[in-house]
Amino acid sequence: MPDTIISSGADSRIDTAGLAISYADVAGAAERIAGVAHRTPMLTSRTADTLTGGELLFKCENFQRTGAFKIRGAYNAVSRFTPLQRALGVVAYSSGNHAQALALAASMLRVRSTIVMPQDAPAAKLAATRGYGADVVLYDRYAEPPDAAVARVLEERGGVLIPPFDHPHVMAGQGTVAKELIEEVLAGGGAPLDLLVVPTGGGGLLSGCVVAAKTLNPGCRVIGVEPEAGNDAQQSLRSGEIVRIDAPKTIADGAQSRAVGQLTFPVIQRLVDDIDTVTDEQLVDAMRFFASRMKMLVEPTGCLAAAAVLSGKIDVRGKRVGIVVTGGNVDLSRFSALVQAG
CATH class of the missing domain: 3.40.50.1100 (Rossmann fold)
Incomplete structure (x- = not known):
């Protein structure tokens, strides 16, 4: 579908001058991957809405080719x-x-x-x-x-x-996740998102998604979520410079990066509203919720954004919220051990 840019009192022309990517790069990536990457479903859960007080819209990249957004x-x-x-x-x-x-x-x-x-x-x-x-x-x-x-x-x-x-081409490609989600949210005159929550490791997905979200849905706040044990992105955003840490020990193996990127950080610093963290225990709770309530197998890293919302770490009461579920690649024995441990 054609791009739809809404106005919510903000200038839809976000400032990406000097950054590694612009919205044009995301739109170009969407054309290149059309017919290769799946246009993944956006799912809802009445139980999740009741639990959090928000209207949650899950972008399910666990159904993507290779089992993740990458x-x-x-x-x-x-x-x-x-x-x-x-x-x-x-x-x-x-x-x-x-x-x-x-x-x-x-x-x-x-x-x-x-x-x-x-x-x-x-x-x-x-x-x-x-x-x-x-x-x-x-x-x-x-x-x-x-x-x-x-x-x-x-x-x-x-x-x-x-x-x-x-890498700019990687960042732009990952931004198509938010592009697709917001296009579906706004289709037929639907209400825009108040908030988009995105799992975060090195910042490729977050940087691409924030460029797409702030362009297509300017009033939308964007929050990244990373493991509590590996909060390098959060520290970097707070300090205003890239913070490097030791390899974090967390079950979120896809978010064990030691630092955000030289290209991703400037995008995050300029456009992302906040970065939050969750514990491994909260990730397991989210894995269990997806399996029992939504019948989905989601890997720990894929649960980062959902865990922050479902646990109440991010208050979404009265808000329309997009949540990126990044992947479902987890060994079944490992998945069973984690969800049964609690």
Whole structure:
């Protein structure tokens, strides 16, 4: 559907001058991934609305190809390779979801892929990444940062690095999540969102989504949510500069980044309203809620935004709220152990 920009007393022309992406980049990404990435469903829950006092609209990227939103940015990035870049192949580092997405995108575009993954990544993510045709190189995330492991691979094999979040084409692709959600919310003259809540690791999804949200739905506040044990983005936003932390120990394996990106942070700093955190226990509660009430399998990282709202950490009473559910890639044995533990 065509872009719909509403007015709510604010200037819809947000200032993205000097930032890595603008809304035009998100719109361009949407055209490139059309027919490749699924246009995922927006689901509701009367129980969730009653529990929180808000009207919650869940954008369910757990139903996306490869089981998470990452195919959007990965395909947008690889599809823009030059002939020389295609010949060199693509290299990435990821705990799993970006790995799977990039492996699939590279396979579809006939580009060789090498993915550096932590040795403790979920077995399902490792198997899927290999299944999509990637050559997987393992490293110890607690002994060295991923960029050091990637540097070795690039030196030995060559290739074009596509990081999981700090890349303009990745950021723009991830922004299509919010673009789709807001288009559906506003279809037929529907009421706009008051708030959009987005899971946050390195900031690729958050930065893309805030650009789309502030353009299409200017009155919408945007809040990122990350694990309490790894609140580097929150610290960075509070201090006004990028804060680097040790690899956080949390069940949200997709949000164990040590710092936000050099490209993502300026977008977050200028446009994001706030960043909140949740505990692992709150993530498990959200996993249990999705499974029991909405019949959905959602991985811990995918529950970050929902956990902040369902736990009451973010007050949504009387508000229309978009919640991004980022993925459902979790080993079944791990999922069962977590939800039964409580």
